[in-house]
Amino acid sequence: MLQLSGIKKRFGTIQVLHGVDLEVNAGEVHALLGENGAGKSTLMKILTGILQPSAGSILIEGQERQFANYDEAIAAGIGIVFQEFSLIPYLDAVENMFLARELRTRFGLLDRKAMRKRAEDILARLEVDVPLDVPIRKLSVAEQQFVEIAKALSLNARILVLDEPTATLTPSEVEHLFKVMRELRRQGVAIIFISHHLEEIFEICDRITVLRDGEYVGDCLVSETDNDRLVEMMVGRRIENSFPEKPSIPQDAPVLLNCQAVQLRRGGPVSDFVLREGEILGFAGLVGSGRTETALALLGAYPAAKCALQVEGEDIRFREPADALARGIGLLPESRKEQGLITSFSILQNISINNYGKYRRGHWFLDLQKERADTETAMQQVRVKAQGPMDRVDTLSGGNQQKVVIARWLNHQMKVLIFDEPTRGIDVGAKAEIYQLMRAFTAQGYAIIMISSELPEVIGMSDRVCVFRQGGIVATVEGTAITSEDIMTHATTGRVRHVA
Amino acid sequence: MSHNTTTAEAGRAGRAFNLRRILHSPLALPLIGLIVVSILMGFASENFFSVSNIMNVLRQVSIVGILAVGMTFVILTGGIDLSVGAVMALSGTLAAGLMVNMAMPGWVGLLAGLGVGVSLGLFNGAMVAWGRMPAIIVTLATMGIARGLGLLYSGGYPISGIPSWISWFGIGRIGIVPVPVIAMVVIYALAWVLLQRTAFGRHVYAIGGNELAAKLSGVKTQFIKLTVYGISGLTSAFAALILTGRLMSGQPNAGVGFELDAIAAVVLGGTAIAGGRGLILGTLIGAVLLGILNNGLNLMGINPYLQDVIKGLIILLAIYIGREW
Ligand SMILES: Nc1ncnc2c1ncn2[C@@H]1O[C@H](COP(=O)(O)OP(=O)(O)OP(=O)(O)O)[C@@H](O)[C@H]1O
Ligand SMILES: [Mg+2]
Numbered sequence: 001m002l003q004l005s006g007i008k009k010r011f012g013t014i015q016v017l018h019g020v021d022l023e024v025n026a027g028e029v030h031a032l033l034g035e036n037g038a039g040k041s042t043l044m045k046i047l048t049g050i051l052q053p054s055a056g057s058i059l060i061e062g063q064e065r066q067f068a069n070y071d072e073a074i075a076a077g078i079g080i081v082f083q084e085f086s087l088i089p090y091l092d093a094v095e096n097m098f099l100a101r102e103l104r105t106r107f108g109l110l111d112r113k114a115m116r117k118r119a120e121d122i123l124a125r126l127e128v129d130v131p132l133d134v135p136i137r138k139l140s141v142a143e144q145q146f147v148e149i150a151k152a153l154s155l156n157a158r159i160l161v162l163d164e165p166t167a168t169l170t171p172s173e174v175e176h177l178f179k180v181m182r183e184l185r186r187q188g189v190a191i192i193f194i195s196h197h198l199e200e201i202f203e204i205c206d207r208i209t210v211l212r213d214g215e216y217v218g219d220c221l222v223s224e225t226d227n228d229r230l231v232e233m234m235v236g237r238r239i240e241n242s243f244p245e246k247p248s249i250p251q252d253a254p255v256l257l258n259c260q261a262v263q264l265r266r267g268g269p270v271s272d273f274v275l276r277e278g279e280i281l282g283f284a285g286l287v288g289s290g291r292t293e294t295a296l297a298l299l300g301a302y303p304a305a306k307c308a309l310q311v312e313g314e315d316i317r318f319r320e321p322a323d324a325l326a327r328g329i330g331l332l333p334e335s336r337k338e339q340g341l342i343t344s345f346s347i348l349q350n351i352s353i354n355n356y357g358k359y360r361r362g363h364w365f366l367d368l369q370k371e372r373a374d375t376e377t378a379m380q381q382v383r384v385k386a387q388g389p390m391d392r393v394d395t396l397s398g399g400n401q402q403k404v405v406i407a408r409w410l411n412h413q414m415k416v417l418i419f420d421e422p423t424r425g426i427d428v429g430a431k432a433e434i435y436q437l438m439r440a441f442t443a444q445g446y447a448i449i450m451i452s453s454e455l456p457e458v459i460g461m462s463d464r465v466c467v468f469r470q471g472g473i474v475a476t477v478e479g480t481a482i483t484s485e486d487i488m489t490h491a492t493t494g495r496v497r498h499v500a
Numbered sequence: 501m502s503h504n505t506t507t508a509e510a511g512r513a514g515r516a517f518n519l520r521r522i523l524h525s526p527l528a529l530p531l532i533g534l535i536v537v538s539i540l541m542g543f544a545s546e547n548f549f550s551v552s553n554i555m556n557v558l559r560q561v562s563i564v565g566i567l568a569v570g571m572t573f574v575i576l577t578g579g580i581d582l583s584v585g586a587v588m589a590l591s592g593t594l595a596a597g598l599m600v601n602m603a604m605p606g607w608v609g610l611l612a613g614l615g616v617g618v619s620l621g622l623f624n625g626a627m628v629a630w631g632r633m634p635a636i637i638v639t640l641a642t643m644g645i646a647r648g649l650g651l652l653y654s655g656g657y658p659i660s661g662i663p664s665w666i667s668w669f670g671i672g673r674i675g676i677v678p679v680p681v682i683a684m685v686v687i688y689a690l691a692w693v694l695l696q697r698t699a700f701g702r703h704v705y706a707i708g709g710n711e712l713a714a715k716l717s718g719v720k721t722q723f724i725k726l727t728v729y730g731i732s733g734l735t736s737a738f739a740a741l742i743l744t745g746r747l748m749s750g751q752p753n754a755g756v757g758f759e760l761d762a763i764a765a766v767v768l769g770g771t772a773i774a775g776g777r778g779l780i781l782g783t784l785i786g787a788v789l790l791g792i793l794n795n796g797l798n799l800m801g802i803n804p805y806l807q808d809v810i811k812g813l814i815i816l817l818a819i820y821i822g823r824e825w
Contacts (some may be wrong), residue, residue, distance in 0.1 A: 037704060137712060194614065299716075301715065320721075320722070321716050321717070321718050323716060325717075330717075330718065333716050335711070338710075338712060339712050339716050340717075342713055343710060344709040344776045345706065349705075349706075352560060353702065353706055353716045353717050353719065354718035360697075364698055365693075366697055366702075
């Protein structure tokens with residue numbers, strides 16, 4: 001159905017794709033695998049006409065095609081859901097789906113009824129239920145994603161590209177997405193699926209193509225391969241198991257952060273927890289259960305109804321994250337594009353943004369040499385793949401952008417780090433490195449709060465886990481009690497404590 | 501691909517394509533524009549390239565040029581300051597009023613003028629940063645307030661009779677260089693240091709690039725915003741000082757529409773109107789470019805109404821050419 005061959009792409013002097021082949025059949029879910037920066041997203045942008053290849057050909061049903069832009073690809077039946085979403089936050093689902101292709105009445109006015117009907121039909125075909133009357137930004141990430149898929153299908157896509165769709169979903173939402181994908185497969189749609197979660201590949205995909213550093217490594221049937229072999233194809237070496245050993249943390253380790261009461265909304269549940277030196281405290285729960293808001297409230301970045309906090313025994317209420325930073329508390333936010341990166345800045349400027357205290361010369365001025373040297377070290381530590389520290393971050397692959405945000409905290413003398421979904425969109429090899437890094441931090445006496453929707457990660461990394469539900473902590477589990485059954489039970493049925 | 505080897509490769513490639521790098525600098529287009537317009541003006545009027553005319557152009561540019569410095573800071577954070585012209589007028593009028601009506605020494609009046617500028621700037625900043633109101637609305641209101649206060653205080657008439665030494669700021673010279681030109685150059689140099697060599701400057705760019713990310717990573721976004729509007733108030737007051745010296749009076753009606761010239765200078769200089777990208781040197785080039793257009797069109801004796809049309813078209817053209825970055 002679809003055949004890409006010998007696709008090459010260069011950006012300026014950088015060769016990103018060196019002749020990649022990809023063949024996808026109708027009614028098949030085809031996985032595209034590779035490390036961060038391997039060129040997956042770039043290849044998909046070429047397929048969808050967003051980028052032009054430097055060489056190579058695209059055949060659809062045996063016919064050679066060239067797309068000058070995205071619209072032409074859409075017309076040829078190709079749809080894509082981007083790694084970074086492209087919905088308009090203030091419009092509702094129907095308006096988003098028909099953006100720029102609005103249906104009109106005879107009088108040239110918007111035909112809202114017809115559009116709504118079409119949207120309902122498509123969503124029904126996907127068997128999903130999405131509120132159609134509220135602005136998109138009020139929907140959950142999963143719901144937004146279904147809207148994206150529906151948008152692609154409303155254009156009669158026969159080839160659907162999903163670039164890391166599961167990175168931001170909870171397990172049950174992923175299940176739902178897979179159901180939708182199976183339904184589409186049954187209807188004969190060819191799906192190209194990108195993900196760094198290998199277990200998902202085995203669950204949903206039929207065939208796999210692997211890229212490494214912009215080279216085509218090979219393709220195979222899912223039924224004929226296994227986890228280790230895939231990893232080796234992707235990274236060119238074997239990777240030992242990713243979670244480092246958990247240290248034993250003394251019961252009397254000093255308390256760095258004592259959150260006595262945090263209440264997100266007036267009348268809502270009140271939570272409390274402590275964070276000890278050297279530990280990783282997991283925040284588990286479903287998306288929307290209040291984990292991120294709680295973390296932001298601690299830093300003064302979310303207007304909580306109540307937030308009684310002690311830092312090293314001293315009562316404090318932070319007014320803004322800068323105050324928290326001054327006390328050694330830092331945040332790795334969950335959405336790198338909206339909350340983490342200054343996209344028009346270079347890697348260097350992004351890493352040193354909150355750390356100029358270290359690069360002072362004559363008190364007022366920046367020490368540019370030291371800044372550059374430290375940045376290069378930090379980049380090597382997390383292995384950012386880029387030409388150099390002056391590259392703009394928006395030219396990096398998604399995973400490498402995430403590494404830049406993490407690298408920001410390497411140069412600091414911090415006490416508490418809050419990592420919100422730290423490995424979202426990060427490949428297997430780099431994930432293991434980030435886990436090692438987190439343990440290296442705690443070995444230095446830092447404490448980490450890790451918010452994660454990936455259960456294996458929560459279980460593999462946390463010394464203790466606070467489980468959230470409906471805006472508050474419903475349970476805290478420790479040691480051998482940290483199991484996926486336990487956490488899921490609390491997360492779905494735990495009782496929240498209300499205080500008058 | 502290891503990080504080190506690729507850096508080296510990029511370095512080599514960079515040297516090989518040096519010309520390309522220059523052309524890719526955000527200053528390239530404003531500079532080319534400046535050169536092209538200068539040459540055209542040189543052909544059109546033989547006096548154009550004389551030293552006295554060049555000094556004259558720079559002197560004329562200095563007031564809008566100085567206003568544009570503060571405007572650059574504000575625009576880089578993603579804001580805008582429509583009040584600069586009115587604040588300049590109020591600052592000059594009050595300074596003159598204190599000297600003439602209250603018989604205060606000249607330096608007290610000048611300091612008061614600076615104080616007025618900075619205060620109004622900080623007021624704008626506080627409203628934008630803590631009041632969370634859109635800059636365009638806040639500064640539009642301040643523009644009206646400042647203009648109204650100046651007219652109220654002066655009854656709408658210029659206030660003259662200020663100490664004669666104040667004229668030095670407007671028409672004095674050091675060697676052959678007019679004092680306002682020196683002031684402008686010094687202010688640009690200071691602004692360059694602030695923006696390019698201090699943490700404050702980086703934070704200004706960061707807020708324009710992505711305010712939420714800057715805030716969450718620990719940048720004091722509200723404080724920085726307060727400061728940039730304060731700087732804009734300060735540069736307005738400096739401009740007022742030069743204006744007062746040149747006219748030897750406080751002029752409550754001065755500077756109408758100067759905010760638009762200042763914005764034009766910033767944008768002609770390649771600064772993104774949405775913030776986050778731009779260089780202060782570009783603003784200087786933009787201001788001089790505007791000044792040359794004014795001067796050249798005057799020398800050519802073109803109808804002043806037509807001049808406005810031509811300037812508008814040239815600004816559109818320049819921004820159209822430069823729109824990609
Ligand atoms: N506009 C650009 N200019 C320069 N280099 C670019 C540009 N876009 C992408 N690249 C480079 O191309 C390479 C491949 O990027 P791509 O986004 O395709 O990776 P990816 O396989 O999708 O990775 P990830 O899993 O992290 O999303 C990266 O090294 C990236 O830095
Ligand atoms: Mg990608």
